[in-house]
Amino acid sequence: MILEMAMESLFAVVDIFFVSKIGSEAIATVGLTESVLTLIYSLAIGLSAAATAMVSRRIGEGNRDAAARAGAQVILIAVILSVLIAVPGYFYAEDILTFMASDESVSSVGYKFTRLLLTCNLPILLLWMLNGILRGAGDAATAMRALWIANIVNIVLCPVFIFGFGPIPAFGVLGSGIATTIGRSSGVIYQLWNLFEVGKIVKLRWAMLRPQLNIISTLLRIASGSTGQYLIASASWIFMIYILGQISKEVVAGYTVAIRIIIFTILPCWGMANAAATLVGQNLGAGQPDRAEKSAWRAGFFNMIFMLVISALYLIFAPFLIGIFTTEPVSLHAGILALRILGGGYIFFGWGMIISQAINGAGDTGTPTMLNFIFFWLIETPLAWLLALYLNWGQLGVYWSVIIAESLMAVAAIWVFKRGRWKLVKV
Incomplete structure (x- = not known):
């Protein structure tokens, strides 16, 4: 996977x-x-x-x-x-x-x-x-x-x-x-x-x-x-790039390059998250909820370490990585900012994506859907508009709103997971 x-x-x-x-x-x-x-x-x-x-x-x-x-x-x-x-x-x-x-x-x-x-x-x-x-x-x-x-x-x-x-x-x-x-x-x-x-x-x-x-x-x-979860997240991304589109095409270009680089590292991590969901489902099916929980925590830890390394590489090599794709000054600057700021939230995202998928794997798709709606649409989207357009933070407002929302959602997902109600879901 x-x-x-x-x-x-x-x-x-x-x-x-x-x-x-x-x-x-x-x-x-x-x-x-x-x-x-x-x-x-x-x-x-x-x-x-x-x-x-x-x-x-x-x-x-x-x-x-x-x-x-x-x-x-x-x-x-x-x-x-x-x-x-x-x-x-x-x-x-x-x-x-x-x-x-x-x-x-x-x-x-x-x-x-x-x-x-x-x-x-x-x-x-x-x-x-x-x-x-x-x-x-x-x-x-x-x-x-x-x-x-x-x-x-x-x-x-x-x-x-x-x-x-x-x-x-x-x-x-x-x-x-x-x-x-x-x-x-x-x-x-x-x-x-x-x-x-x-x-x-x-x-x-x-x-x-x-x-x-x-x-x-x-x-x-x-x-x-699962489709509902992805649609909620995808629709919020459309709004993010709409806001950036109101700033300039060069900012959109830089953000696009940064996101493509980020996707290249995140998709393999989603493979690990899907594997964690499978392990949780199989262990629950075998009547071993404690083993299911341990497998999720272990996957989350390894995913966090991997993404922490990637964050460090982004911080150090962002100018080089973005420069491979564009040398236009405004786009280059926007891409470097996006890669460094968004990459800084990887430590939280690494945990959050694993734990959310683990809850999905237990058969509880409703809770991650609710979390996605709350943090993408009630926090990230209005915060991005407020910071980027109303307070004139520009592109920084979009990047920081993503980090804040993703980090809070990871904390919320971990809290829900530790409560353990997902162990009681019947499929």
């Missing part, structure tokens, strides 16, 4: 590395678009978790046909969601970008990139959700290979479509979207081939794609908790 999340994070770094060679408008376009795409990622991650849970349960029961039927309904849900997102995404992409950025040059340069990714969102959904099926079937190796294929294709095609090569014209920032879409689609084709043709553990058939409402409703019910 940790390696898989690390591979997923490569998309973030590769795209921004090549796009940064174009200019601050291009970087800002990617950052603003990515903030909207997090809503799609939230749906994909939540449904991927539901797919893993349902397929693994059917496999455990020895019913591979039922596992395959559940997997097929996951694909059907992805297609339906894709259409619901693609239609408004195609028609309102430019309006979305204009609303998010105060500088009109960003929307005029990048709206085609935003339109492409919103319209062609199916590969994003499927890459996550099909890997959820494969993990549920116990075939993590194929899931990893799919991400390798997607990333390699993306790495090769990004400079080709951005800068042009031979008969292929230079598409600029749009080229990044084309390369990413082709890369993800390549991974999806490999996944589908394994599920429909190879079928080592679970073999799907096209006839299984007929709607089965009982399976669909079960998948949506399972996904609702």
Whole structure:
């Protein structure tokens, strides 16, 4: 899981590395678009978790046909969601970008990139959700290979479509979207081939794609908790980048670079958090709640140490790291500030992400959802507006509001976890 999340994070770094060679408008376009795409990622991650849970349960029961039927309904849900997102995404992409950025040059340069990714969102959904099926079937190796294929294709095609090569014209920032879409689609084709043709553990058939409402409703019910948590967090991130967009495109560009670097380190940590959730669930199922608690604390400690090391590296090497992607003075300064300040909160975030996922793993998805709402929307969002725009702290107001909210949420999650009510949840 940790390696898989690390591979997923490569998309973030590769795209921004090549796009940064174009200019601050291009970087800002990617950052603003990515903030909207997090809503799609939230749906994909939540449904991927539901797919893993349902397929693994059917496999455990020895019913591979039922596992395959559940997997097929996951694909059907992805297609339906894709259409619901693609239609408004195609028609309102430019309006979305204009609303998010105060500088009109960003929307005029990048709206085609935003339109492409919103319209062609199916590969994003499927890459996550099909890997959820494969993990549920116990075939993590194929899931990893799919991400390798997607990333390699993306790495090769990004400079080709951005800068042009031979008969292929230079598409600029749009080229990044084309390369990413082709890369993800390549991974999806490999996944589908394994599920429909190879079928080592679970073999799907096209006839299984007929709607089965009982399976669909079960998948949506399972996904609702984790999806809600991600949606709450993602929506707050959109508001953060909206505030930065009112300051300048250069600040958005610097923040985007910093966030891409941070994502590269956080996603593997989410792999550890998901592993902790699995350990908690398994130990509770085995009737060993004390062992479940110890496994969560141990994972939290190791995660904190890892993120503390990363924080130190950010503090020391922030100018070098941001300088790899941009040399524009305002963007460089904004990125350095973001990396150092946000990285400073890693020690709390390292604990908080593990403990929240451990509570999820116990079957209590309601408590982390409530914590996300309180600290992201009742504290972080209004505090960012107050500090950044009302008190004129600018970008510093956004960065400090994130640190304050994340730290308080980590403390609250630890307090809830120590109370131990999660041990009594029945699943």
